[in-house]
Amino acid sequence: MQSIRKILIVLAALLVLGIFVPAASASTPKGFHLDKTCASAPSEPLGYICTVTHSDFRWIPAGTDVRYLSQDGNVVRALIRTAHGSTSGACTWSSDVDAVCRFDTGTGRLTQFHLVVVVTANADQSIWYWNGTYRFGG
Numbered sequence: 001m002q003s004i005r006k007i008l009i010v011l012a013a014l015l016v017l018g019i020f021v022p023a024a025s026a027s028t029p030k031g032f033h034l035d036k037t038c039a040s041a042p043s044e045p046l047g048y049i050c051t052v053t054h055s056d057f058r059w060i061p062a063g064t065d066v067r068y069l070s071q072d073g074n075v076v077r078a079l080i081r082t083a084h085g086s087t088s089g090a091c092t093w094s095s096d097v098d099a100v101c102r103f104d105t106g107t108g109r110l111t112q113f114h115l116v117v118v119v120t121a122n123a124d125q126s127i128w129y130w131n132g133t134y135r136f137g138g
Contacts, residue, residue, distance in 0.1 A: 029133035032057055032117060036066060036128050045069050046076070050128065057134065059084055059109045084109035097121045101130065112136050 034055040041049040050066040060080060069077045074093045078101060080086060085108020091101040099119040106113040117132030 027135045027137050029135045032115060032130065032132050032134045034060065034130045036130070037126060038128060046071060053127070059113075078103075080110075082108075082110070085113075086110060087113050087115070089115070091119060097125060101132075112138060 034052050034057065036050040036052045038048050038050040040047060044067060046068045048068065050068075052060060052062050052064040052066065054062055055064070060082060064080060064082050067079045067081070068091075069079055071077075076091045076093065076099075077088065078091055079088045080103070085106055087103045087106035087110040089101055089103030089105070091099045093099040097120060101115070101117050101119055103113065103115040113134065113136055115132065115134040117130040119128060119130055121128045
């Protein structure tokens with residue numbers, strides 16, 4: 001009888017862990033900001049490439065290129081590749097200088113990386129700003 005009670009306790013503990021551990025493994029969203037400049041690059045699929053000039057996120061440091069791979073209407077597919085991994089996503093443009101970008105897949109240090117940013121630019125569009133949040137987890 002006592003061994004059945006121990007088995008039931010162990011099963012209950014496993015059930016509780018199975019319910020709460022996935023929720024706990026997703027991290028809390030944190031603030032994200034980067035600045036980038038863009039330049040003509042005829043060899044790139046859309047004819048330009050952007051380079052991060054400032055970032056407060058250590059895994060996407062200054063000097064990182066943001067590549068834009070394809071466009072379908074107002075949605076542009078983007079790729080960020082660093083020495084520690086990569087992430088891809090889509091930017092949905094509402095005007096020439098306003099967009100929302102979402103990145104939900106990644107490799108290396110950017111595995112389970114989720115980023116949502118609002119894209120804006122300065123008056124002459126020489127500097128582009130990404131402001132939003134990121135988190136890691138399923």
